[in-house]
Amino acid sequence: MMAATFKCQPTGLHGSGIDASAPRSSRNFGRFYSMRFACNTRCNTLRHVHAPLSISHDSSTESSLILIRHGESLWNEKNLFTGCCDVPLTQRGVEEAIEAGKRISFIPVDMIFTSALIRAQMTAMLAMTQHLQKKIPIIIHNENEEATTWTRVYSEKTTKQSIPVITAWELNERMYGELQGLNKQETAERYGKEKVHEWRRSFDIPPPKGESLEMCSKRAVSYFKDFIEPQLKSGKHVMVAAHGNSLRSIIMYLDRLTSQEVTTLELSTGVPLLYIYTEGKYMSRGSPVGSTEAGVYAYTQSLAVYRQQLDEMSP
Amino acid sequence: MAAEVYYQAIGIVQSHSHLNNFNRHQKHQSNIVRLVARDFVSCNGLSRRSTNRSGRRNCTVIRSLASQTSVVDPVLSPSRSNAGDSNKKSNEAALILIRHGESLWNEKNLFTGCVDVPLSKKGIDEAIEAGKRISSIPVDVIFTSALIRAQMTAMLAMTQHRRGKVPIILHNESERAKSWSQVFSEDTKKQSIPVIAAWQLNERMYGELQGLNKQETADRYGKEQVHEWRRSYDIPPPNGESLEMCAQRAVAYFRDQIEPQLLSGKNVMISAHGNSLRSIIMYLDKLTSQEVISLELSTGIPMLYIIKEGRFIRRGSPIRPSEAGVYAYTKRLALYKQKLDDMFQ
Numbered sequence: 001m002m003a004a005t006f007k008c009q010p011t012g013l014h015g016s017g018i019d020a021s022a023p024r025s026s027r028n029f030g031r032f033y034s035m036r037f038a039c040n041t042r043c044n045t046l047r048h049v050h051a052p053l054s055i056s057h058d059s060s061t062e063s064s065l066i067l068i069r070h071g072e073s074l075w076n077e078k079n080l081f082t083g084c085c086d087v088p089l090t091q092r093g094v095e096e097a098i099e100a101g102k103r104i105s106f107i108p109v110d111m112i113f114t115s116a117l118i119r120a121q122m123t124a125m126l127a128m129t130q131h132l133q134k135k136i137p138i139i140i141h142n143e144n145e146e147a148t149t150w151t152r153v154y155s156e157k158t159t160k161q162s163i164p165v166i167t168a169w170e171l172n173e174r175m176y177g178e179l180q181g182l183n184k185q186e187t188a189e190r191y192g193k194e195k196v197h198e199w200r201r202s203f204d205i206p207p208p209k210g211e212s213l214e215m216c217s218k219r220a221v222s223y224f225k226d227f228i229e230p231q232l233k234s235g236k237h238v239m240v241a242a243h244g245n246s247l248r249s250i251i252m253y254l255d256r257l258t259s260q261e262v263t264t265l266e267l268s269t270g271v272p273l274l275y276i277y278t279e280g281k282y283m284s285r286g287s288p289v290g291s292t293e294a295g296v297y298a299y300t301q302s303l304a305v306y307r308q309q310l311d312e313m314s315p
Numbered sequence: 316m317a318a319e320v321y322y323q324a325i326g327i328v329q330s331h332s333h334l335n336n337f338n339r340h341q342k343h344q345s346n347i348v349r350l351v352a353r354d355f356v357s358c359n360g361l362s363r364r365s366t367n368r369s370g371r372r373n374c375t376v377i378r379s380l381a382s383q384t385s386v387v388d389p390v391l392s393p394s395r396s397n398a399g400d401s402n403k404k405s406n407e408a409a410l411i412l413i414r415h416g417e418s419l420w421n422e423k424n425l426f427t428g429c430v431d432v433p434l435s436k437k438g439i440d441e442a443i444e445a446g447k448r449i450s451s452i453p454v455d456v457i458f459t460s461a462l463i464r465a466q467m468t469a470m471l472a473m474t475q476h477r478r479g480k481v482p483i484i485l486h487n488e489s490e491r492a493k494s495w496s497q498v499f500s501e502d503t504k505k506q507s508i509p510v511i512a513a514w515q516l517n518e519r520m521y522g523e524l525q526g527l528n529k530q531e532t533a534d535r536y537g538k539e540q541v542h543e544w545r546r547s548y549d550i551p552p553p554n555g556e557s558l559e560m561c562a563q564r565a566v567a568y569f570r571d572q573i574e575p576q577l578l579s580g581k582n583v584m585i586s587a588h589g590n591s592l593r594s595i596i597m598y599l600d601k602l603t604s605q606e607v608i609s610l611e612l613s614t615g616i617p618m619l620y621i622i623k624e625g626r627f628i629r630r631g632s633p634i635r636p637s638e639a640g641v642y643a644y645t646k647r648l649a650l651y652k653q654k655l656d657d658m659f660q
Binding site: 153178 | 486527528
């Protein structure tokens with residue numbers, strides 16, 4: 001099943017839409033934003049070349065939020081309903097994660113949130129192997145006293161060079177109840193195609209013993225508001241690696257979508273989405289283009305400056 | 316078709332990177348582990364991790380078996396017609412041990428211990444490479460530590476596995492976790508490989524050295540003290556574990572949870588860390604504490620044991636499918652591989 005990209009198309013300086021994304025995601029479903037953006041990065045480079053550069057720019061006004069949906073899992077490949085079964089990535093899913101990592105390699109990341117499922121965690125860790133900044137993700141363990149003690153870091157310097165990774169079941173995929181592990185074709189035969197379609201695409205009808213999208217949204221969005229938003233507010237740049245349903249729930253909140261709109265929202269796997277959080281508002285910035293792909297930058301000035309600094313730092 | 320398991324008569328010997336056609340018994344006094352070389356066949360690329368400058372060896376230590384008729388290709392032997400043999404779970408099972416590859420702190424030369432640091436690019440490649448080497452060895456259940464680098468290593472390795480069964484990580488941390496991860500299809504369950512994460516298989520906890528630069532630590536505590544913590548059996552770093560303490564919890568877990576699986580005929584893979592794995596090997600090979608402290612395991616190179624009639628028999632390290640060599644499989648493993656070959660023809 002092909003997922004269309006939910007992508008904001010940056011309009012160029014000359015007003016033409018530029019499809020600056022990966023080959024798979026040329027169609028644009030869902031909401032469409034035409035964005036204005038400051039100017040292309042070359043302007044910023046020239047303008048700021050003499051200004052004092054610092055990695056931690058004026059962070060109280062702007063922070064970036066990256067959303068990544070994990071790539072193909074072994075059950076996706078087999079066409080089985082996965083839900084909260086903890087199934088790992090296929091080789092292709094691994095490649096998608098690395099590819100996603102290349103696309104965000106120059107966007108600052110201070111904290112990472114993932115679900116409790118390995119496919120999202122692996123996606124985050126694989127993506128971060130491509131990141132240009134030298135900080136290192138470290139998974140935080142707070143499940144009990146011993147785990148916290150055992151994972152303690154004893155160097156301030158090392159801690160400063162770390163990106164905490166927080167795993168949360170609230171970011172898990174929607175729980176699919178009695179459909180988990182079932183073949184999609186068989187399920188359609190057993191319950192009827194319409195019924196299955198209804199479970200998959202309605203907002204508030206759960207499969208037997210499972211969650212509706214509404215139920216999934218409730219726990220995902222409240223986690224986002226309680227734990228992730230405060231980080232953004234304080235100027236931290238955040239990456240969230242999660243699943244189709246938990247992410248669209250969050251996007252529903254960020255973009256203020258209706259339940260009707262969210263049920264038709266499809267997120268590409270492995271294609272990261274960028275939001276800028278500024279003054280309490282979320283601006284969708286589309287999908288960062290890979291560093292080797294031509295396109296018009298839709299960066300804010302500060303992101304462009306950050307990127308420039310990284311370019312100068314790397315050999 | 317390429318052979319996949321071979322016996323390597325290992326030298327943890329200064330000058331050797333690999334040995335060829337040894338037919339004699341060798342004892343190396345200066346090196347701690349006993350070496351027995353018999354029925355040696357070709358050595359191919361395994362020992363590329365020979366001595367590095369610090370004198371540490373990253374070779375696996377392997378004792379080859381005299382009893383195994385490694386020269387005969389079991390797939391072609393007349394006994395192959397006993398196809399039913401491979402189904403007799405009776406008393407033979409495979410045990411694969413994999414030490415994860417390079418982590419992002421290894422790259423930076425920081426003491427890692429139980430800090431949950433992920434793999435570097437190189438570590439990812441190592442895991443996939445390891446997976447290719449074991450792609451034809453049956454796996455029924457996987458045990459990993461609670462740390463992502465071992466879990467990723469296992470999951471990356473299994474993307475290469477030919478049998479096509481799907482690893483599924485079991486969640487028992489809470490009632491909700493358990494019920495949420497339930498599978499509702501018997502067919503699917505049969506095609507699944509349960510993955511169990513256990514902190515008891517974690518790397519040795521390095522206490523107050525965790526996160527410290529190795530050079531700085533040597534400067535702060537003195538090279539000898541650090542060396543002592545790293546290489547002694549029973550002296551822990553401040554607030555950390557000694558190798559003995561690590562061995563205690565790792566081996567206890569192995570005996571309680573893993574060995575019963577093997578004895579019941581299940582093929583097991585363990586993806587863990589340098590110290591937890593050498594502790595287990597200490598138990599499997601009945602090493603002394605003196606021997607275990609100088610045991611070095613290659614990263615990302617899987618080691619194979621066969622459990623037969625309650626005994627653990629080391630079978631060396633499976634080579635990649637594209638490398639030439641002589642079959643050293645047990646009959647059962649060779650039949651399994653043959654079936655896979657047939658499936659994919």
